[in-house]
Amino acid sequence: MSGAPAGQRHPLLRMIAARLGIGVFTLFVISTLIFLAISLLPGDIAQQVLGQSATPETVAAFRRELGLDQPLFWRYLDWIGGVLHGDFGQSLANGRPVAALLAARLGNTMFLAAYAALIAVPLAVTLGLLSALWRGRMFDRITNVLTLSAISLPEFLIAYILMFLLAVRMGWFPSIADPGASPGFGEMLNRTFLPAITLVLVVTAHMMRMTRAAVVNVMGNPYVTMARLKGASRWRVVTRHALPNALAPIVNVVALNIAWLITGVVIVEVVFVYPGLGQLMVDSVTNRDIPVVQACALIFAAVYILLNLLADVVAIAANPRLLHPR
Amino acid sequence: MLLNIEKLKIEAKGEEGWTPILHGVDLRVDRGEVVGLIGESGAGKSTLGLAAMGFAQPGLRFSGGHVRFDGTDLLTIPERQRRAFRGRRVAYVAQSAAASFNPAWRLIEQFCEGPEIHHTADRAASEAFAHELYAKMHLPDPEHFGLRFPHQVSGGQLQRAMVAMAMACKPDLIVFDEPTTALDVTTQIGVLAAIRQAVEATGAAGIYITHDLAVVAQMADRIKVMRHGREVEEAPTQQMMQAPTQAYTRSLWAVRDFRRPVRAVDRAATPTLRIKGITAGYAQHNVLNSVSFDIPRGATVAVVGESGSGKSTTARVITGLLSPSAGVVELDGQILPPRLAQRSPDQLRKVQMIYQMADTALNPRQTIRQILSRPLQFYRGLTGRARDVRLHELMEQIELTPDTFLDRLPGELSGGQKQRIGIARALAADPDFIICDEVTSALDQLVAEGILRLLSRLQDETGVSYMIITHDIATVRAIADDVVVMKNGQVMDRGQQAEVLDPPRHAYTRELLASVPQLDPDWLRRRIAEGVE
Numbered sequence: 001m002s003g004a005p006a007g008q009r010h011p012l013l014r015m016i017a018a019r020l021g022i023g024v025f026t027l028f029v030i031s032t033l034i035f036l037a038i039s040l041l042p043g044d045i046a047q048q049v050l051g052q053s054a055t056p057e058t059v060a061a062f063r064r065e066l067g068l069d070q071p072l073f074w075r076y077l078d079w080i081g082g083v084l085h086g087d088f089g090q091s092l093a094n095g096r097p098v099a100a101l102l103a104a105r106l107g108n109t110m111f112l113a114a115y116a117a118l119i120a121v122p123l124a125v126t127l128g129l130l131s132a133l134w135r136g137r138m139f140d141r142i143t144n145v146l147t148l149s150a151i152s153l154p155e156f157l158i159a160y161i162l163m164f165l166l167a168v169r170m171g172w173f174p175s176i177a178d179p180g181a182s183p184g185f186g187e188m189l190n191r192t193f194l195p196a197i198t199l200v201l202v203v204t205a206h207m208m209r210m211t212r213a214a215v216v217n218v219m220g221n222p223y224v225t226m227a228r229l230k231g232a233s234r235w236r237v238v239t240r241h242a243l244p245n246a247l248a249p250i251v252n253v254v255a256l257n258i259a260w261l262i263t264g265v266v267i268v269e270v271v272f273v274y275p276g277l278g279q280l281m282v283d284s285v286t287n288r289d290i291p292v293v294q295a296c297a298l299i300f301a302a303v304y305i306l307l308n309l310l311a312d313v314v315a316i317a318a319n320p321r322l323l324h325p326r
Numbered sequence: 327m328l329l330n331i332e333k334l335k336i337e338a339k340g341e342e343g344w345t346p347i348l349h350g351v352d353l354r355v356d357r358g359e360v361v362g363l364i365g366e367s368g369a370g371k372s373t374l375g376l377a378a379m380g381f382a383q384p385g386l387r388f389s390g391g392h393v394r395f396d397g398t399d400l401l402t403i404p405e406r407q408r409r410a411f412r413g414r415r416v417a418y419v420a421q422s423a424a425a426s427f428n429p430a431w432r433l434i435e436q437f438c439e440g441p442e443i444h445h446t447a448d449r450a451a452s453e454a455f456a457h458e459l460y461a462k463m464h465l466p467d468p469e470h471f472g473l474r475f476p477h478q479v480s481g482g483q484l485q486r487a488m489v490a491m492a493m494a495c496k497p498d499l500i501v502f503d504e505p506t507t508a509l510d511v512t513t514q515i516g517v518l519a520a521i522r523q524a525v526e527a528t529g530a531a532g533i534y535i536t537h538d539l540a541v542v543a544q545m546a547d548r549i550k551v552m553r554h555g556r557e558v559e560e561a562p563t564q565q566m567m568q569a570p571t572q573a574y575t576r577s578l579w580a581v582r583d584f585r586r587p588v589r590a591v592d593r594a595a596t597p598t599l600r601i602k603g604i605t606a607g608y609a610q611h612n613v614l615n616s617v618s619f620d621i622p623r624g625a626t627v628a629v630v631g632e633s634g635s636g637k638s639t640t641a642r643v644i645t646g647l648l649s650p651s652a653g654v655v656e657l658d659g660q661i662l663p664p665r666l667a668q669r670s671p672d673q674l675r676k677v678q679m680i681y682q683m684a685d686t687a688l689n690p691r692q693t694i695r696q697i698l699s700r701p702l703q704f705y706r707g708l709t710g711r712a713r714d715v716r717l718h719e720l721m722e723q724i725e726l727t728p729d730t731f732l733d734r735l736p737g738e739l740s741g742g743q744k745q746r747i748g749i750a751r752a753l754a755a756d757p758d759f760i761i762c763d764e765v766t767s768a769l770d771q772l773v774a775e776g777i778l779r780l781l782s783r784l785q786d787e788t789g790v791s792y793m794i795i796t797h798d799i800a801t802v803r804a805i806a807d808d809v810v811v812m813k814n815g816q817v818m819d820r821g822q823q824a825e826v827l828d829p830p831r832h833a834y835t836r837e838l839l840a841s842v843p844q845l846d847p848d849w850l851r852r853r854i855a856e857g858v859e
Contacts, residue, residue, distance in 0.1 A: 222425040229379060230440045231413035244430040320430055320475040 012323060016313055023305045030301040031083070034294055035076050041288075048288045066092075083298065089291035093284070098295045101280070106299065108179065109276040112192055112269075113261035116199035121254055124204045128211025128250075133238050135216060147205035159198045159271040166194060177272040195272040199265060203257040210253040214246035221245070248315035255311035263300040328396060328498055328531050329355040329378055329416075335390035336373055336382060336555075348373055348555045350391060353533075355499060360525065360532040362546030362563070364539065364578075366770035367741075370555040371535045375501045378533055379416050380408040396498070414444040417492035419521075421504040423484035427476040433487050434472025440494040452494060459490040462527065463520045482513035486520045493524060499531045506541065510632035510797055511841040518544060518843070519854050537770060539578065540843035543567055544850035551575050563847050577772065579845075584775050586782050586805045588824075591625045596659045598623050598759050598791040599644065599677075604653035606643050607815075613639045614815045616653065621759060621808075626785065626792040628806035628823075630799065630838070636815035637795045641761045644793075645679060658758070675705040678752035682764035684744035688736040694747055695732040701754040720750045723784065742773035749780065753788070763795045778804050799842045803827070811835050 046062040047054070054062075063069050067078060082089060088098035127147070131140040150158070167175035173193045183191065218224065219242050227241045228234075266278030277296055284292035316322045331353040337344040348370045355361050355378075363371040376383065377393055380400030393400040395416065400408055412418075417440075420426035427436060434456055441452040453472070460468035463486040476484060485505060492500050505521065506514040522545065525532055534545045542549055542563075549566040551558040551574070559572045570576050597620040607613040614636045621627045629637050642648040644655055646666035655662045657676060663669050681687035688697055695717065702708040702716055721728035724746040736744055745765060752760050762781065766774035782805050785792060796802060802809055802823070809826040811818040811834060819832035830836040843849060 222420055222422060223428040225383070226418065226420060226426040227428070227439075229376075229381060229412050229418040231409045231411075231443050232439070233409065236443075241428050241431075245428070318430070321477050324475055324478065 011325060012313070012317060015316060015322075016309075019309050019312060023309050026305055027298075027302055031080055031298055032076065034297045034301075035079065036072075038290055038294060039072055039075075079294065083295075088295040091284075091289055091292050093287045093289045093292075098291045101292065102277070102295055102299065105275060105277045105280045108274065109262055109265075109278070111188065112195060112199070112265070112274065112276060113258065115189070115192060115196040116203070116261050117258050119196065120200040120203050120257070121207065123200065124207035124254075125211050125250065127204070128208040129215060129238055129243065131208070131212045132215035132219065132242070133234055135212075140212075143208065147208050150201040151205035155198060155202050156267050156271050158201055159194070159268055162194050162198055163271075175272070177274040179275075192272075192274065195265075195268050195274055198268050198272075199261055203261065207250070207253050207257055211246075211250050214249045215242045218242040218246045244318060247318040251311045251314045251318075252308075255307040259304045259307045262303045327354055328357045328359075329353070329533075330394040331374070331377065331391065332394070333391040334374070334377055334393065335388070336370075336377065337387055337389045339385045339387075344387070344389070346389070346555065347386070348377075351552070351555070351557055353378070353550065355531050355533060357498065358529050358531055359548065360534055360546050362542035362549040363533060363535045363552060364537060364542050364549060365552035365558070366537060366772065368554070369552040371537075371552055372503050373555075374552070375503050375533050375535050376418075378499065378501055379412050379418060381412065410444070413440040413497070414446065414495045415497055416499040416501065417495065417497040419488050419492045419500060419502045419505045422508050423488040423505075424476065424481060424508075426488065427484065429476055432473055432475055433479070433491075437472060437487075437491045437494050440491070444495055446495045455494065456490065459493055459524070460487070462524060463487075463490055464516070465490075480513075482509055482517055485509060485513075485517045489517070489521055489524055493528055493530070496528060497530055499533070500525070502532055502534045502545075504536050507536065507538070511799070511843075512632055512838060514541075515841045515843070515850075515853060515858055518850055519858050521545070522850060522854070538843065539567075540845050540849075543845055543847045544843060551578070567845060567847065584778065584804050589807060591622050591807050591822075593620075593622050595623050597621055598625075598658065599793070600656040600659075601640070601644070602654050602656065604640070604643055604650045604655070606639060606648055606650040606653075608648075612651075612815065614643070614650070617812070617815070617817055618653075619810045619817060619820050621791045621793055624785065624789045624791055625807040626781075626794060626805050627808040627810060628794045628796060628802040629810045629812060630796060630802055631812035631818075632797060632838075634814070635812040637797075637812055638763060639815070640812075641679070641763055641793070641795060644761060645677060671705065675755045676758040677761070678755050678757040678759070679761045679763065680745075680748045680752050680765050682768055684741065684748045684768075685736075687748055688744060688751075690736050693733050693735055694739075697736075697747065698732075698750055698754055701751060705755040716754070720754055723753065723787075724750045724780065740773075741769055742776060745769065745773075745777055746780065749777075749784070753784065753790075757790060759791045759793070761793045761795065764797070765794075766801060767796070767798060774801075775804075781805065799827075799839060811838070 046059045046066060046068060050059055050062055067075055070078075079089065086099065088102065090096065091098055091101055127143050131143050134140050163175045166172050174191050175194065177192045177195050179188055179191055215238060219238070224237055224241055227237045232241070264278070265276065266282055268274070269276040269279045277299065281293060281296040284296065331351065333350040333352065334348055335346060335350050336348040338347045351370070351374055353361065353374060363374060365371050373383070373386065377388070378395070380393055380395075382388055388401050391401075395411060400411060427433065434453060437456045438449060438452045441447040442449070447455065456472055457468045460471050465471045465483055465486055471487075479487065489505070502521065506517050509517060518541065532545070534542060536542050546563050548560065548562050550560040551566075551572070553574055558574050559570065566575070570579060599621040601620070602618050603616045604614055604618070605612060605616050617636065617640060619627070629640065631637050639648065643650050646662070646664065646669055649664040657673060662673060698717055698720060699713060702713050708716055717732065718728045721731060726743060726746055731739070731743070736747065739747065748765070766777050769777065778801065781792065784790065794801065794806060806823050808821065809823050810820040811826065811832060813834050818834045819826050821831070825831060826835060827839065830839050840853070
């Protein structure tokens with residue numbers, strides 16, 4: 001066995017620590033990019049917020065108040081220093097702390113993403129495994145066509161179709177997903193069912209096709225033939241022999257899709273009037289509410305980095321060559 | 327009778343529908359008997375071996391005949407019932423254990439999978455049986471050996487573990503599909519001994535598939551020779567070895583006799599290539615430790631050793647792909663710059679290489695004409711008519727009709743033909759020195775012999791020097807003037823062939839030669855008696 005000498009940490013832990021370090025560094029680089037990009041936006045923020053009728057004196061005073069008269073570098077240090085203390089600044093639109101504003105929205109976004117992911121990931125992986133098992137047969141072709149159609153339709157169209165069928169015609173689910181004042185868990189599940197299903201339809205195809213491709217790829221290996229020659233059933237061969245060796249690409253695609261569920265669902269949020277982060281960010285961009293935009297962008301970047309880190313760790317943990325060196 | 331295959335026909339899916347690859351073959355195996363299947367690649371040996379399990383590889387189908395295992399025709403029962411035979415009654419040992427063990431499972435899990443599927447033993451009992459078999463196979467620390475993953479175990483140990491796994495359900499028949507082909511001779515002999523002992527201990531019958539005559543002579547009671555999906559002949563081992571009746575069988579037997587006549591080599595002149603005290607490696611790990619030898623002008627020097635001995639690394643240093651940390655390589659008495667990028671075009675031209683896998687060494691998208699024109703243009707500046715004339719000469723030198731082959735793609739050629747193109751590409755540069763890296767080991771014996779004869783003839787005609795990298799003693803004996811024996815990155819012995827090999831001068835050479843299977847069917851029994859593990 002590996003017999004790691006004392007004082008030498010497990011390679012997996014070392015790897016996680018290294019990746020976390022790189023992740024933090026990446027986040028730092030992204031924070032400067034976000035800050036630079038926003039500072040390059042045309043127009044004057046103070047002017048924008050105060051409106052055309054404001055006198056030059058009020059604008060200048062407001063600029064001082066915002067610190068906009070300071071050099072870019074100091075403004076960045078001021079902002080990032082605050083972020084490191086958990087202070088994202090105040091919203092320009094309503095003066096509330098950005099952190100509080102985000103907290104509520106982030107919760108909503110996470111709820112919807114988790115809801116969709118909990119349905120989509122098992123569904124996609126199972127469909128992918130079954131298609132790999134029945135490769136080239138009817139089931140495989142039908143799944144292929146259905147999932148491809150789902151991914152090809154624009155998500156708002158899917159949303160409206162579902163809304164029309166399940167909300168307007170059948171009346172089973174509400175067409176507006178605004179949770180309002182703290183509803184119960186069951187009520188939340190019911191109200192957000194339509195956006196969740198819309199998202200499931202959008203992300204399933206990608207994950208399912210990757211599962212199928214990765215498993216089919218592994219199925220060509222001699223050890224898969226060996227398992228069949230030991231008398232294993234085809235389902236056992238696919239799930240026990242092929243899947244563990246196909247995990248790395250699948251986990252990566254799953255992580256990318258979950259990241260998208262958290263960061264990229266603004267259209268679905270708008271269609272179902274669901275108060276998530278995406279909507280908040282779009283509104284803030286329109287309002288030139290810079291602190292909110294910056295905070296959202298930073299959170300989205302952190303989500304991507306963390307999920308990819310997680311995918312890397314799972315992929316490595318699934319590979320005995322790395323987990324158990326010679 | 328345990329297994330009775332009658333008039334078995336199998337077809338392969340091709341571009342123009344199904345083409346037969348087994349044309350009605352019979353195979354009978356009695357209880358406790360080992361039948362050897364021998365033939366070139368493409369003869370249908372493995373297909374027949376798998377058919378004994380009622381299994382056809384994807385893209386193949388059964389199209390006629392019967393596979394009766396202990397009275398049940400495996401071809402007519404549903405897949406579910408066939409599964410009950412596989413692993414339980416008839417088990418399989420594959421050529422590459424490294425590829426056939428699931429990399430994500432511990433060895434013991436894979437051993438216990440069969441008994442779990444077939445409910446032949448509970449977990450504790452099958453683990454105990456595994457430890458017993460591991461011990462019998464001389465695997466280290468049998469109690470804990472199974473806790474390792476496949477990548478943590480050496481090739482020879484892994485192959486033994488696979489033999490043990492095949493026995494997990496105590497099958498009546500084991501199909502051994504080239505189980506030692508991928509191993510070095512020094513490793514192979516231990517695995518052969520393990521298989522032999524295990525088969526004798528359990529009384530299982532066997533089908534032993536190989537292309538190596540000497541190996542099959544050790545393992546089989548009866549030998550069946552196959553070619554192009556048909557049986558050539560079948561006879562008990564002794565009779566088959568001494569008195570084969572078919573011309574094809576006799577030609578297989580005769581291959582091992584090719585010997586080039588001893589030639590006068592001028593060892594006083596400046597050698598074509600001189601390797602002086604080369605030490606080289608990757609990262610901090612030294613693969614070569616002060617390796618020195620000469621390639622005399624116009625001579626063939628064979629570098630032999632098992633995998634990991636540093637043969638190929640030596641070639642990388644000579645070609646400039648790897649810079650040595652100490653030592654120099656001299657070409658015609660001139661020091662060669664260590665790195666490829668520092669060498670002049672003329673120095674590059676003088677050192678050429680032929681690779682083991684002609685498949686991957688030739689660009690599949692270029693015609694033979696394009697492949698051979700490139701060095702003619704690059705090194706010799708030949709274009710137009712002059713180039714065409716040289717192309718035709720080259721093709722005639724490698725005994726391929728120019729008009730037929732020049733405009734084909736590599737994919738349309740056989741393995742031996744592709745290797746000839748590899749030789750022609752090296753010759754196109756008019757080199758002084760060619761490195762041949764295991765050029766015959768991917769080829770069948772008859773084809774390999776043709777390549778060796780061709781290399782000898784080309785040397786006589788052009789005076790080029792060769793360094794032949796090989797692990798095959800028969801190749802060394804066939805064409806080498808000088809021999810360099812390597813182990814663990816060091817030169818163990820070097821000199822003229824007769825000095826080094828007849829009789830073996832160095833203890834390691836002795837071990838190497840003693841591990842090469844002999845045609846004498848009692849060779850393995852004697853070696854086991856002498857204490858091979």
